[in-house]
Amino acid sequence: MPVVLKLFPRKYVIPDDGGLPGPARSQARSPRSGRAEEFDRLVGDHTPRLYRLVRRFASDRSEAEALVQETWLRAWRAFAEVDASRPLFPWLARIATNAARDSWRKRSPLSFADLGEQAETLEDDLVGPEPSRERGELLDRLALGVRQLRPEYRLVIALRYDAGFSYKETAKALSIPVNTVRTHLRRAKSALRSWLEVEDARLDG
Known part of the structure; x- marks a missing residue:
């Protein structure tokens, strides 16, 4: 059957x-x-x-x-x-x-500018004392921003935050070193922060 x-x-x-x-x-x-x-x-x-x-x-x-x-x-x-x-x-x-x-x-990878090693996290932007409409809007924008990232960054973000994998579990799932997972996360967060700044400037303009 x-x-x-x-x-x-x-x-x-x-x-x-x-x-x-x-x-x-x-x-x-x-x-x-x-x-x-x-x-x-x-x-x-x-x-x-x-x-x-x-x-x-x-x-x-x-x-x-x-x-x-x-x-x-x-x-x-x-x-x-x-x-x-x-x-x-x-x-x-x-x-x-x-x-x-x-x-x-099987297809050409997405292009994305090279990103520096140092990056601030987005935690302060995401975590507030109470759920709010502004926080919800930010999360929606971040979801859109994630789709602009390089494929390997999107995978790490998805496994670490959506699936709740530890660094070690993420590394095992992707067959990469734990330090590479951390680097991808730093660069992904840096890219997202830059993307948000560009979007803010575009909307304000």
Whole structure:
């Protein structure tokens, strides 16, 4: 029985063999009870959060939906390897980041000016004593600004702040050193601050 992914307004069908040839087909089947039924439940449980994560580093909604679909396809193929005693979402997040990087390798990367090592954080701008309309507007603008960043910066921002990964977990998911994660975060924050300043000047003008 094929798996039907109920994602967004559409449905995507994954064959029983996961689209894999020959002996690899056996790896596409889950050892868990319920198999397709359980996988379908997991899709329903995790797709909203997965989409929010992917939307942070995808260039637009269409790319985000395609990456979520690819993530679940890869997850189905590797479902037999999942440790049921561990949280599932970190595993899905790693699959999503790998799918994104594979996609970006097929096209020209976004260009972005070289950024200095030193950067102030945005924490003081984001954290206030009470939620406010100004803070909400700033968060909306930052979400837009994140989409202007280089792909590797978007990935680090998404994993660190949206998925809640530690520096070590982010480094493991991206197969980069922890110090590189810290550098990417500093540069991403510097870029976002510069972007906000340019946007403020444009709006004031």
